[in-house]
Amino acid sequence: MNKIKTESKIGKINRTFIKDEAYNLLSQKIIRGDLRPCQRLRVKELSDELGISRTPVREALLQLESEGLVLTKANRWTIVAPINPKEALNIYPIIYSLEELALEEAFDKIGPKEISKLREINDRIKYLHDKSDQLGIIKKDNEFHNYITNLSGNEEIGPILQKLKRRVERMELYFFENSESNFTTYIEHLKIIESLEEGKLEKSKKALVRNWTSTIETIINLSKEINIEDNEISN
Known part of the structure; x- marks a missing residue:
């Protein structure tokens, strides 16, 4: 042959x-x-x-x-592309809906070891918040959520979320670096962790969604305070 x-x-x-x-x-x-x-x-x-x-x-x-x-x-x-806060109203609900699904699929795999890892990531977020490292916070926030998503074992969810989060990462960095607004990620993550420790799926999902809706509300409120000149093309 x-x-x-x-x-x-x-x-x-x-x-x-x-x-x-x-x-x-x-x-x-x-x-x-x-x-x-x-x-x-x-x-x-x-x-x-x-x-x-x-x-x-x-x-x-x-x-x-x-x-x-x-x-x-x-x-x-x-x-x-200009910063458009209204995109948050379209993108974030898709993100947290997919993460809800991932949490459901990962729930039975989350034990003491996984809880400990989530706490470790969240403690780092608190440290970065104290250092006013907004980019670092966003990256660790993504790591926190990605850890849960990866535990689901669903290989289709991650790539979709990655593409969506790339768009909102710019928005988050822009608004939170241009404002002294209190960043509540650490506390909201604690509620997710505590709900997971209690073994309560629905409570965990609600805490997860609240984490994202809180971000939406903050961005929309800050957008009313910050003047965004998005109609002029720079030379």
Whole structure:
């Protein structure tokens, strides 16, 4: 029997890696506010800054556009998407509904070891809050929720949540860093943990949902206090 030789497409794989790296770098700059809402994005300038060709930059921008972090008007401009607090009313309910499902599926797997891990993550959140490290808080908050989601064993939920949370992470960082509003994540997580320790699923789910709805309320309230100029495209 003749063996069919297959060729290794090293070039294509390398190009994919470059696109992914460009995507990661640009998304981080957008989320952290280094690239401001409504700032114009020029492919040539970005490719020069990143030291790569224009093709992976274009591919990265297309992916960011599909996630709602970039807006494009054909043959005219590409900009960082404006901060839109109303998105919270659409995105967060999807997030907490999926996390409710994950909690249901993970509930029987949560014992003393898992509770201890959740407490460890939450204690770190309190430490970061005392240090006013908002980005660190958001990342640990995601770790807390992702830990429960991963315990569910449902491999479909995580990727969906990751994409949605990437969009709201920018919003959370923007509003909480521009306000002295009390960040209640630590206390709300404690209520989730205590409900899990009591072995009460419905109470745990309610505490989980309350954690997210509290964030929605804070963002909407802060949006009324902070002036967001989202109608002008930066040069």
